[in-house]
Amino acid sequence: MGPESELKVAVVGLGYIGLPTAAVIARTGAMVLGVDVREDVVATVNSGRVHIEEIDLDGLVSGVVARGTLRASTQIEPADVFVIAVPTPFCENHAPDIGYVLKATTTVATVLKPGDTVILESTSPVGTTEKLAEFLSQLRPDLKIPGHCDGTPDVAVAYCPERVLPGRIVVELIDNDRCIGGITARCSRKALQFYRRFVRGACVTTTARAAEMTKLVENAFRDVNIAFANELSVIAGGMGIDVWEVIRLANRHPRVNILSPGPGVGGHCIAVDPWFIVHGDPENARLIRTAREVNDGKTDYTIARAEELIAQIPGAPVACLGLAFKANIDDFRESPALKVAEHLAERHGSRIRVVEPHAGALPPSLAQHGATLIDIDTAIETCPVFIVLVDHEVFKSIPLGERANKLVYDTRGIWPDQPRPDAPSAGLRLAV
Structure with missing residues (x-):
């Protein structure tokens, strides 16, 4: 990944989790691009303002935008790390809908290159990260995707759910422990390296399925x-x-x-x-x-x-x-x-x-x-x-x-x- 000042991060989804996450990462000196489908959200962030109410978020966003470490766009750009933080609603019969995750994956796939890391943060049903990796392998057969290639993969894929309390999101993104689950152990280690840049809490590695289940269990x-x-x-x-x-x-x-x-x-x-x-x-x-x-x-x-x-x-x-x-x-x-x-x-x-x-x-x-x-x-x-x-x-x-x-x-x-x-x-x- 190189020095922090050279790290490029794309956060897909600038909602209640995505925007604070992007701002916290940008505060470390990484160059962060926030991607959202809503043009009004992009314009608001680029003006140094926020579209959601969260303690200390407005000052943080204003500061990192002014320093040039955070900007927003409706278009994805190449990066070293991609963080997906999009909604995962359920259908009328309470079946989970991972359509937004797969759409975000499609977007990321257009600029993905060897050496990149893709991290899903959206709360998801067990097996979603594996589906994300499988989808990437279909979209980008030229890349070696973990779980779908022989030898060492070109790309790391992992799952790391947020576990923050509204009203304390900025603080808890940094202080709370994180559970990081990779498709492979190597994926876990690479994602761990990223989170240690801005998380003071303990970062514990596991499998993607265990990390997905852990998030669901906490809320259940x-x-x-x-x-x-x-x-x-x-x-x-x-x-x-x-x-x-x-x-x-x-x-x-x-x-x-x-x-x-x-x-x-x-x-x-x-x-x-x-x-x-x-x-x-x-x-x-x-x-x-x-x-x-x-x-x-x-x-x-x-x-x-x-x-x-x-x-x-x-x-x-x-x-x-x-x-x-x-x-x-x-x-x-x-x-x-x-x-x-x-x-x-x-x-x-x-x-x-x-x-x-x-x-x-x-x-x-x-x-x-x-x-x-x-x-x-x-x-x-x-x-x-x-x-x-x-x-x-x-x-x-x-x-x-x-x-x-x-x-x-x-x-x-x-x-x-x-x-x-x-x-x-x-x-x-x-x-x-």
């Missing part, structure tokens, strides 16, 4: 634990018990750590990746499938409870607090909060007022039904009904005096002091 583990909390909230509500108090007390046990329930599970990772495991072995992935069904079902449960609350004041404005899939970010992918708000807007139209401090405008799915975007002060002044869907910090700061006379359904448990009946029900907290 969290999904199963959240499903336990969500199922517990429904059971506790039916028994007239405050689930938040139960969780706080149970977690005082030294070996118990129950996660927080909510209106479901969102994001492109936890809400999607477990289905890749289920699709890979549907007969045996029973617990993982059930957890997904529980968490998806919690959104329907939340909608039903919200409707009960709204019906208590016919015609009154309703404030839905939050649309993002988690606190303090602007990412709405697979967001249960958005799904709840969409249902309520479709049913109640202009009665629905949305408070989302991380959005400049409402998604079309809400605006088309007459919902409006308002700030928190307006909500306090005009809305007697609050549906808390996201635990943004700004919502936690609303004092009791400004919400004591509201009908509140707190799906996140952010207001433990909210007045409520003697027999609360799964977060339903009403004014006395």
Whole structure:
């Protein structure tokens, strides 16, 4: 690869992972090209700005663009290392769709040369990296692709999934351990050499299939634990018990750590990746499938409870607090909060007022039904009904005096002091 200052890296996909990854690599002095199909994204990055909200990302991108180590384009160029960070959604039947990965592979293949390294970072079903290598061998029969040639390959192919938390992506890209799986051991070592340039955490090598499964398992583990909390909230509500108090007390046990329930599970990772495991072995992935069904079902449960609350004041404005899939970010992918708000807007139209401090405008799915975007002060002044869907910090700061006379359904448990009946029900907290 040569000295860091001479290293050329192409990052394909400038989304929530690709752009921070490109910027972090560029900060090391490598010459990084970010490739994206959206011309507006390319223009934004080249101006030193960002199109996503992430702590410290704007300053980092501005700095590396100004220094000339990061630029963006809709066209691929030759490089030493290619990092693929494109979406991997699922189809209607929850079957994984690796079409974006294969399209990115086609793009990379046009400029690939002997000595290059291709690394897939997109969360993918087991076997995707092998399919990528096979596809490369078909696209570029002139190159020796690992697993599809005799002797030493010309190109290294590996898989290294991100494992970052939105809101801490820039820090965790550097500090978190990385699991690097190559098609061959030589591929793993070559990818390891690349990641050691900018990762302070431990870099552990394994096989591509093991690395792919590791990423899926990490997210499925969290999904199963959240499903336990969500199922517990429904059971506790039916028994007239405050689930938040139960969780706080149970977690005082030294070996118990129950996660927080909510209106479901969102994001492109936890809400999607477990289905890749289920699709890979549907007969045996029973617990993982059930957890997904529980968490998806919690959104329907939340909608039903919200409707009960709204019906208590016919015609009154309703404030839905939050649309993002988690606190303090602007990412709405697979967001249960958005799904709840969409249902309520479709049913109640202009009665629905949305408070989302991380959005400049409402998604079309809400605006088309007459919902409006308002700030928190307006909500306090005009809305007697609050549906808390996201635990943004700004919502936690609303004092009791400004919400004591509201009908509140707190799906996140952010207001433990909210007045409520003697027999609360799964977060339903009403004014006395």
